[in-house]
Amino acid sequence: MLSLRNLRKRFGDIVAVDTLSLEIPRGVVFGFLGPNGAGKTTTLSMAVGLLAPDSGEVTLEGLGPPTDPTVRKTIGLAPQASALYDDLTADENLAFFGRLYGLSGAALKARTSAVLDLVGLSDRREDRVKGYSGGMKRRLNLAAALMHEPTLLLLDEPTAGVDPQSRNAILDVVRTLRDRGCTVVYTTHYMEEAQRLCDLVAVIDHGKLLALGTVDELIATHGGESVVTIHRTTGEEKVRSATPVAVLSEHLARKDVLNIRVDRPDLEGVFLALTGRSLRD
Amino acid sequence: MNAIWAIAIKDIRLLLRDRMGFFFAFIFPIMTAIFFGTIFGSGKESDGRIDIILVDEDSTEGSRSFAETLRNASELSVIDKIEEGTKGYKTTRPFSREEAETSVRTSKATAFIALPKGFGASRESLFFGGGTTIVLGVDPARRAESGMLEGVLTKYGFMQMQEAFQKPDLMRSQARISLDRIRESASLDASQKQVFEKFFGDLDQFLVDVPRQTDAAPGAAATDPTNSAGPGGPGGFQPITIERADVLKPKSPAPGGNDSAAGVRPPRNPYAWTFPQGMIWGFMGCTMSFAIALVLERTRGTLLRLRVAPLSPMHVLAGKALACFLMTQVVAIMLLLIARFAFGVVPVSIPTLAVAMVCTGAAFVGLMLFFSVLSHSERAAAGLGWGTMLIFSMIGGGMVPLFLLTGWMRALSMFSPVRWAILALEGGIWRGMSPSEMLLPCGILLAIGIAGFVAGAMVFGKAEQA
Numbered sequence: 001m002l003s004l005r006n007l008r009k010r011f012g013d014i015v016a017v018d019t020l021s022l023e024i025p026r027g028v029v030f031g032f033l034g035p036n037g038a039g040k041t042t043t044l045s046m047a048v049g050l051l052a053p054d055s056g057e058v059t060l061e062g063l064g065p066p067t068d069p070t071v072r073k074t075i076g077l078a079p080q081a082s083a084l085y086d087d088l089t090a091d092e093n094l095a096f097f098g099r100l101y102g103l104s105g106a107a108l109k110a111r112t113s114a115v116l117d118l119v120g121l122s123d124r125r126e127d128r129v130k131g132y133s134g135g136m137k138r139r140l141n142l143a144a145a146l147m148h149e150p151t152l153l154l155l156d157e158p159t160a161g162v163d164p165q166s167r168n169a170i171l172d173v174v175r176t177l178r179d180r181g182c183t184v185v186y187t188t189h190y191m192e193e194a195q196r197l198c199d200l201v202a203v204i205d206h207g208k209l210l211a212l213g214t215v216d217e218l219i220a221t222h223g224g225e226s227v228v229t230i231h232r233t234t235g236e237e238k239v240r241s242a243t244p245v246a247v248l249s250e251h252l253a254r255k256d257v258l259n260i261r262v263d264r265p266d267l268e269g270v271f272l273a274l275t276g277r278s279l280r281d
Numbered sequence: 282m283n284a285i286w287a288i289a290i291k292d293i294r295l296l297l298r299d300r301m302g303f304f305f306a307f308i309f310p311i312m313t314a315i316f317f318g319t320i321f322g323s324g325k326e327s328d329g330r331i332d333i334i335l336v337d338e339d340s341t342e343g344s345r346s347f348a349e350t351l352r353n354a355s356e357l358s359v360i361d362k363i364e365e366g367t368k369g370y371k372t373t374r375p376f377s378r379e380e381a382e383t384s385v386r387t388s389k390a391t392a393f394i395a396l397p398k399g400f401g402a403s404r405e406s407l408f409f410g411g412g413t414t415i416v417l418g419v420d421p422a423r424r425a426e427s428g429m430l431e432g433v434l435t436k437y438g439f440m441q442m443q444e445a446f447q448k449p450d451l452m453r454s455q456a457r458i459s460l461d462r463i464r465e466s467a468s469l470d471a472s473q474k475q476v477f478e479k480f481f482g483d484l485d486q487f488l489v490d491v492p493r494q495t496d497a498a499p500g501a502a503a504t505d506p507t508n509s510a511g512p513g514g515p516g517g518f519q520p521i522t523i524e525r526a527d528v529l530k531p532k533s534p535a536p537g538g539n540d541s542a543a544g545v546r547p548p549r550n551p552y553a554w555t556f557p558q559g560m561i562w563g564f565m566g567c568t569m570s571f572a573i574a575l576v577l578e579r580t581r582g583t584l585l586r587l588r589v590a591p592l593s594p595m596h597v598l599a600g601k602a603l604a605c606f607l608m609t610q611v612v613a614i615m616l617l618l619i620a621r622f623a624f625g626v627v628p629v630s631i632p633t634l635a636v637a638m639v640c641t642g643a644a645f646v647g648l649m650l651f652f653s654v655l656s657h658s659e660r661a662a663a664g665l666g667w668g669t670m671l672i673f674s675m676i677g678g679g680m681v682p683l684f685l686l687t688g689w690m691r692a693l694s695m696f697s698p699v700r701w702a703i704l705a706l707e708g709g710i711w712r713g714m715s716p717s718e719m720l721l722p723c724g725i726l727l728a729i730g731i732a733g734f735v736a737g738a739m740v741f742g743k744a745e746q747a
Binding site (some may be wrong): 070100102104 | 582591
């Protein structure tokens with residue numbers, strides 16, 4: 001669906017993206033992870049044609065570069081900030097963005113209703129956005145990116161700062177879109193969210209690709225061993241093992257065991273293992 | 282085109298929902314027009330030198346002498362030659378009366394003074410004949426200076442007469458010319474002629490006996506007869522007759538105009554020249570609202586959506602420009618309707634006014650684009666935009682009428698789009714400017730609009746690719 005080949009972008013002395021190559025297949029949710037300043041936003045900007053790479057190539061489904069208006073019609077973007085007009089209603093916002101993509105008349109109305117329904121805002125469609133909660137704005141932000149039925153959707157931290165209800169609603173919408181064949185590129189700092197949602201995950205740092213694969217593959221490769229914590233009458237014991245079931249079997253037979261907890265490695269562990277624990281600003 | 286319309290309609294809707302933007306685009310201009318109209322309705326005076334064009338149609342010793350007196354007048358700045366030719370070879374020649382009228386009508390000079398044929402002869406026959414006539418044409422927008430000019434001309438008329446009295450030989454010669462004409466006159470009967478002959482005989486004797494010391498050191502007070510209540514003062518007798526010329530020539534009804542506009546004369550209604558000022562404030566209000574709106578698109582992230590959409594930067598700018606242009610026209614029309622129905626202002630030419638409004642709108646749209654692409658925050662856009670606009674307005678006659686400004690500020694006003702906009706709008710509202718006279722202000726306004734759009738598009742395109 002989206003092909004990035006040897007992308008490189010430099011801002012002054014800083015290399016934001018360094019010979020990055022990715023192939024994102026159709027119909028998946030692709031998690032694009034990295035610490036602050038890793039080069040995610042620069043990569044996405046080049047992917048949608050907002051930035052021209054210094055070298056390398058971006059193509060969509062063999063259609064051509066994203067600077068081509070025809071190709072752009074297949075791309076939807078929900079920026080990190082709620083890119084909406086606060087003094088317009090939800091209806092007016094969506095109608096405006098739909099018109100930019102050539103929708104009009106009955107088709108525009110139908111599409112507006114459909115996306116409002118999808119994000120659960122039909123009953124607030126006549127309200128101005130400035131009266132919306134943060135979660136409602138996030139959902140409408142996503143809806144605006146869906147007006148023209150894109151086949152490639154880029155979501156930049158779509159759940160940042162929203163309540164659990166809105167987060168779940170957004171994740172449900174993303175799954176629905178994937179099931180309909182849409183390719184979703186998803187950036188987030190919530191690793192648990194990425195682990196639940198993403199079919200494929202790429203981790204980048206300093207503009208370079210560090211790892212790529214399914215969540216299980218990444219955990220298996222970079223997550224390390226499980227930690228089995230055994231609480232006994234005499235105290236607590238932690239055992240690291242690649243085969244936690246065997247450790248469980250061994251300890252369950254003992255009579256002084258009060259409780260056992262198994263902590264499997266997760267995406268956050270993978271992320272920290274790959275990008276380090278030093279703070280990023 | 283649909284996308285451009287969509288952007289334009291969205292922006293207009295946003296402006297109408299922004300209370301502050303609405304106030305500056307709609308309410309403030311009305312307040313300005315009414316405020317200044319009320320002030321001018323009560324009259325104001327100028328304290329600067331009045332720039333006039335002098336036309337000597339007589340070219341006699343008498344007219345040349347009076348022209349020289351006016352040139353030396355401290356109250357006046359006199360232009361009497363027009364420049365012709367190319368840059369390398371320029372010549373000058375005297376103004377014709379028609380050229381002088383045109384210059385006043387197009388606001389290039391405050392007034393013109395013409396010394397008509399027979400001026401010199403009438404001054405020679407001081408005591409008998411039709412009197413000395415001067416033609417005075419004043420820009421109707423300069424009402425304050427109009428009365429002042431009449432006073433100045435009367436003053437110098439008296440001064441010349443006084444000089445004549447101080448030269449008894451000249452006075453005796455004028456008395457004799459008058460006496461000869463009385464004797465030849467068929468309109469006087471014998472008894473009347475006898476009375477005049479006795480009077481001029483006595484005058485002749487008086488001038489022979491007049492003390493010569495008056496030639497030596499005339500007192501300061503005596504040189505200014507308007508300050509004197511003594512003999513020679515303005516006690517009912519006027520040394521010159523001032524004939525008022527109408528610089529706004531009657532016109533046949535213009536297509537689309539209304540009949541009552543035909544032949545409409547200098548606006549007695551002060552709102553006729555304050556509503557163009559109000560319109561300018563409306564244009565400025567729209568300009569700044571839309572300039573800030575484009576900056577807001579950038580800071581709030583909506584510009585990102587526009588850029589990801591299948592649109593070029595030119596589409597985005599065109600949409601913004603269209604919205605701003607449409608709103609300027611709406612504001613202008615609204616002000617015109619208020620001026621017409623609430624204050625009785627009737628435009629002399631609707632088509633001319635329409636052209637002026639379009640050109641003014643284009644100029645301000647260009648400025649809007651330029652301000653918006655140079656600024657990266659709302660505060661910067663507001664500061665840059667309003668700061669520049671206020672300077673344009675101050676030097677261009679948007680705040681204070683041009684005639685109240687000092688000479689160098691008036692010269693500086695050539696660089697202000699506000700000056701040309703007001704001139705163009707007045708051209709349609711009451712000046713009755715011809716298409717050729719509208720070319721200069723409208724051409725300048727269109728050039729500003731195009732330059733602003735091109736510069737804005739270039740900066741915007743570069744910034745968006747950075």
